[in-house]
Amino acid sequence: MKTSEIPERLSSLRQFMEEKQLDAFIIPSTDAHVSEYPPKHWESRKWISGFTGSAGTAVVTKEQAGIWTDSRYFLQAADELADTGFELFKMGQAGTPDMTEWIITHVGQGGTVGIDGLVYAASDALTLQNELQSKKIKLETTFDPFSEIQSDRTEIPKNKIFILSDDIAGETVKSKIARINSELKKVDADGIIIATLDAVAWTFNLRGNDVDYNPVAVAYGYVSDNEAILFIDREKLDDETINAYTEQGITLRDYPDIFDYVTHLPENSSVCITGSKINYKLRQTIPPSCRVVDIPSPIDLMKSVKNETELNGFRNAMIKDGAALVKFYMWLEQAVPAGKVNEVTVAEKLIEYRSQQELFVGESFGTIAGYGPNGAVIHYHAVPETCLQVEPEGLLLIDSGGQYKDGTTDITRTVAVGELTKQMKTDYTRVLKGHIALATAIFPEGTRGSQLDILARKALWDNGLTYWHGTGHGIGHFLNVHEGPQNIRLEENSTKLQPGMVTSNEPGLYRASQYGIRIENLIVTREFQKTKEFGTFYNFETITLCPIDTKPISKKLLSKKEIKWLNNYHKMVYRKLKNHLNKEEKAWLKYKTKPI
Numbered sequence: 001m002k003t004s005e006i007p008e009r010l011s012s013l014r015q016f017m018e019e020k021q022l023d024a025f026i027i028p029s030t031d032a033h034v035s036e037y038p039p040k041h042w043e044s045r046k047w048i049s050g051f052t053g054s055a056g057t058a059v060v061t062k063e064q065a066g067i068w069t070d071s072r073y074f075l076q077a078a079d080e081l082a083d084t085g086f087e088l089f090k091m092g093q094a095g096t097p098d099m100t101e102w103i104i105t106h107v108g109q110g111g112t113v114g115i116d117g118l119v120y121a122a123s124d125a126l127t128l129q130n131e132l133q134s135k136k137i138k139l140e141t142t143f144d145p146f147s148e149i150q151s152d153r154t155e156i157p158k159n160k161i162f163i164l165s166d167d168i169a170g171e172t173v174k175s176k177i178a179r180i181n182s183e184l185k186k187v188d189a190d191g192i193i194i195a196t197l198d199a200v201a202w203t204f205n206l207r208g209n210d211v212d213y214n215p216v217a218v219a220y221g222y223v224s225d226n227e228a229i230l231f232i233d234r235e236k237l238d239d240e241t242i243n244a245y246t247e248q249g250i251t252l253r254d255y256p257d258i259f260d261y262v263t264h265l266p267e268n269s270s271v272c273i274t275g276s277k278i279n280y281k282l283r284q285t286i287p288p289s290c291r292v293v294d295i296p297s298p299i300d301l302m303k304s305v306k307n308e309t310e311l312n313g314f315r316n317a318m319i320k321d322g323a324a325l326v327k328f329y330m331w332l333e334q335a336v337p338a339g340k341v342n343e344v345t346v347a348e349k350l351i352e353y354r355s356q357q358e359l360f361v362g363e364s365f366g367t368i369a370g371y372g373p374n375g376a377v378i379h380y381h382a383v384p385e386t387c388l389q390v391e392p393e394g395l396l397l398i399d400s401g402g403q404y405k406d407g408t409t410d411i412t413r414t415v416a417v418g419e420l421t422k423q424m425k426t427d428y429t430r431v432l433k434g435h436i437a438l439a440t441a442i443f444p445e446g447t448r449g450s451q452l453d454i455l456a457r458k459a460l461w462d463n464g465l466t467y468w469h470g471t472g473h474g475i476g477h478f479l480n481v482h483e484g485p486q487n488i489r490l491e492e493n494s495t496k497l498q499p500g501m502v503t504s505n506e507p508g509l510y511r512a513s514q515y516g517i518r519i520e521n522l523i524v525t526r527e528f529q530k531t532k533e534f535g536t537f538y539n540f541e542t543i544t545l546c547p548i549d550t551k552p553i554s555k556k557l558l559s560k561k562e563i564k565w566l567n568n569y570h571k572m573v574y575r576k577l578k579n580h581l582n583k584e585e586k587a588w589l590k591y592k593t594k595p596i
């Protein structure tokens with residue numbers, strides 16, 4: 001995208017706003033399913049601003065324009081928004097105005113703000129509406145300017161879907177629907193509207209490729225005791241899929257029919273939704289006579305607790321991913337001194353080695369390969385025009401992952417590609433200490449991720465250091481690499497960690513314009529012990545299989561317990577990967593996993 005195109009696009013939007021008598025227009029980063037990563041059809045915020053990060057909201061007024069985003073994207077957004085007419089607002093930073101307050105200031109009493117209710121989360125829209133109304137500002141929710149001003153807008157995807165076999169999913173659709181209905185009874189709900197793409201995919205055991213990296217398909221669902229309906233474009237289904245769903249008692253209806261169906265829900269019935277996970281337009285179609293049960297999605301919680309088949313699939317995927325990474329890091333060691341590596345090459349080589357593995361489908365997100373100062377850009381994305389050559393000195397941060405039909409991977413390693421400073425080694429070791437502290441945590445049943453987050457940060461906080469992103473996010477099973485409802489971060493989240501949940505463990509440290517460090521493995525919550533006196537305790541099983549670089553470690557900063565964990569982890573990595581490697585690869589891994 002050329003930065004020079006943005007002012008012209010802004011002008012087109014402002015003309016639209018003038019015609020519709022709007023004083024401001026808000027463009028979120030989501031789609032009709034409140035997705036973190038939308039299909040290209042709904043990448044409106046990216047198109048209007050040039051900012052490509054996954055999180056952020058654009059606001060355009062008659063005279064000004066701004067992007068609100070979080071700390072993961074401060075450096076990236078500052079770079080991408082230069083000379084576009086958009087101002088960067090750093091969320092969470094002192095002095096940054098609240099977005100709604102900023103809008104109120106610039107619009108003033110009697111003004112009108114517009115949104116497209118189809119791509120705005122219902123809970124956010126209602127909060128916005130209340131705040132604006134208190135200042136006598138009107139909210140219009142029916143406008144989609146991009147259907148008019150974006151001439152190159154792509155269609156909603158019509159790619160074919162496929163159904164996961166039971167030996168991969170570990171549970172039939174019929175069984176999942178029965179469990180969902182059981183949960184609905186607990187909250188006295190007659191049915192549930194399933195709006196998010198990952199929840200639809202999980203419920204109906206379907207997978208697709210409508211969104212980059214996430215194997216989902218554009219669709220809605222509705223489940224009740226009476227029927228289970230999949231609302232999906234018929235072009236996405238072949239005869240085999242139609243027959244399979246028909247045999248399981250699933251009703252198939254066209255994608256747009258969800259609005260008509262919800263409009264005609266039985267009078268005085270009760271429907272379960274999650275206000276933050278359903279678009280405002282669909283929420284508003286629920287008849288006033290219906291009782292709305294707005295709660296955290298029971299499907300999301302069910303989806304987050306993986307069954308044994310899914311967990312075994314994850315473990316199999318980790319072996320394949322680990323074997324691919326051995327090949328990759330062997331190549332990297334030879335290629336960097338030869339001057340054959342840049343940040344884009346790193347991403348290409350990872351795909352090459354992963355694609356040689358059985359059941360590989362694609363990347364689970366765009367590889368983040370940041371050398372030197374680019375490693376400090378938390379969600380950095382290298383492009384050929386500006387990517388750095390990887391020189392044989394300093395640190396290289398690589399965050400990558402694969403989608404395999406039996407599991408999803410997400411791993412970050414920061415590796416020494418040459419000489420390191422004392423500060424680099426100290427920083428690296430403190431991040432490693434945080435990683436180990438979380439990996440070895442033992443905690444009582446009922447513990448939330450926010451209660452464990454300090455473990456990953458303490459070695460940094462003790463030295464006046466920190467990082468601003470979360471420490472852990474949930475991982476889908478051959479699904480979205482970011483999924484809830486659990487996480488491990490400073491912010492409070494009421495979801496309790498449960499056995500079977502797969503979460504990332506990824507503390508980091510970033511020195512702007514110098515380097516970044518992050519060490520990430522995936523961990524599974526499991527039962528540790530039960531006692532009559534103190535109840536049930538949990539701990540984590542680390543399932544990612546890849547050496548952690550020992551060159552940047554300052555051993556004197558590690559305790560004996562930490563050294564023991566690292567040596568045991570490396571012992572496990574070698575044991576589980578050795579039979580999947582050739583003689584040369586096995587020898588390389590043996591060396592990389594030797595005790596420190």
